[in-house]
Amino acid sequence: MSAAAENDRFELLHAPIDLAAVVRQVRADQDGAIVTFDGFVRNESHGRPTLYLEYEAYEPMALAKMREIGMQIHERFSVHRLAIVHRLGRLEIGDTSVFIAVSAPHRAAAFDACRFAIDTLKRTVPIWKKEFFEDGAVWADGELPPAPPSATKPAS
Amino acid sequence: MPHVLPNLRVKVLFFGRVRELTGITEEAVEMADGATLADLFERYAARFPQLAGFRASLVASRNQEFVSWDTPLSAEDDIAFLPPVSGG
Numbered sequence: 001m002s003a004a005a006e007n008d009r010f011e012l013l014h015a016p017i018d019l020a021a022v023v024r025q026v027r028a029d030q031d032g033a034i035v036t037f038d039g040f041v042r043n044e045s046h047g048r049p050t051l052y053l054e055y056e057a058y059e060p061m062a063l064a065k066m067r068e069i070g071m072q073i074h075e076r077f078s079v080h081r082l083a084i085v086h087r088l089g090r091l092e093i094g095d096t097s098v099f100i101a102v103s104a105p106h107r108a109a110a111f112d113a114c115r116f117a118i119d120t121l122k123r124t125v126p127i128w129k130k131e132f133f134e135d136g137a138v139w140a141d142g143e144l145p146p147a148p149p150s151a152t153k154p155a156s
Numbered sequence: 157m158p159h160v161l162p163n164l165r166v167k168v169l170f171f172g173r174v175r176e177l178t179g180i181t182e183e184a185v186e187m188a189d190g191a192t193l194a195d196l197f198e199r200y201a202a203r204f205p206q207l208a209g210f211r212a213s214l215v216a217s218r219n220q221e222f223v224s225w226d227t228p229l230s231a232e233d234d235i236a237f238l239p240p241v242s243g244g
Contacts, residue, residue, distance in 0.1 A: 055243070057243070058169065058171055058217075058220075058236060058238065060220055061217060061220035061236070062243075086243060097243075097244065098243065098244050118244060121244055122241070122242075122244040123241070124241070125241060125243050126171065126217070126236075126238050126241050126243075127241060127242070127243025127244075128171055128172035128173075128239065128241065128243070129242040129243065130172075139239065139242070140242040141240065141242065142239065142240030142241045142242030143240050143241060143242070144214075144215055145215050145222055145238070145241060146222070147215050147216075147222060147223075147224060148222055148223060148224050149224060150226050
């Protein structure tokens, strides 16, 4: 693993995310750009007012999948450091649920890597969101992670 | 019981709507040697009939990796039947 990847941060938090601290963590003198993604709780879903959300995760697998995203990003994009932090538990309107920060010498790679990180997280990281409304609660429609091909016959 | 196939013990975890449907967070179960994840799912589908219709919208994991349903179980595996993910 490269020195850069050792400074990456992948975390699931049951408390508010300190956005400024995450940005500081990826910032270094050799960089010229940081791109961040701040995903936060919207006050409505499909036209219904949202009261609050609850997030849960298969935590060890979610962290493993977040680290995989990090490895893919270092393979694909010329970025320096990467942080992906997701909050779990009950979140109120306006609370940040996911925060991603990517530093790079040049902006294009940072933009591309940040977009890749959030898009891949939404498809592959085992985290679930339940939306609470005045008249009930529903699990958010999600994306089914791609299933691998059929297992090969075990060697015998 | 000398004629029974050897059993293997795995841990099964449930999340999101599947956790709510079964009322189970995690439990240990014994399966016959040679059983696959699909066999394990069938056992739960028999126990929780509502679960049976869900299979097409679930993805299976073994030891924190997505795997196909015909993957054989091994002793001490962590198995989960995961609903569509909705983080972010």
